[in-house]
Amino acid sequence: MMFSQLESAVLTFPLDQRAALAQKLLLSLxxxxxxxxxxxxxxxxxxxxxxCxxxxxxxxxxxxxxxxARALLK
Known part of the structure; x- marks a missing residue:
């Protein structure tokens, strides 16, 4: 599947599914x-x-x- 075809298909998904996919893609980066x-x-x-x-x-x-670090945490 070409990127443009995948993109077109994904953009038809409901908002919640696009958001979940976007989150997974961002985490993968x-x-x-x-x-x-x-x-x-x-x-x-x-x-x-x-x-060095x-x-x-x-x-x-x-x-x-x-x-x-200890001094900064105090």
Whole structure:
């Protein structure tokens, strides 16, 4: 089925069914599957490591981050 045919068919659905489908479609964009998540995180971690190696960013010790988070929650 071509996209235009699918779109035309879906637009004939009742409002509640279109809304449910729209919600599922939006959620599918927000939550990558496991393989996509692993690929994206691999790219992000490599980018962050490169930034650290190049001296573009400075690492913050986990203890300092935790202390700041606790202070913000008080």
């Amino acid at each position: 927000e939550e990558p599957n496991d393989a996509e998540f692993d690929r994206l995180w691999g790219e992000e971690s490599a980018r962050r490591a490169d930034e 190696d190049a001296g573009l960013v400075q690492a913050i010790p986990g203890e300092a981050v935790a202390a700041k």
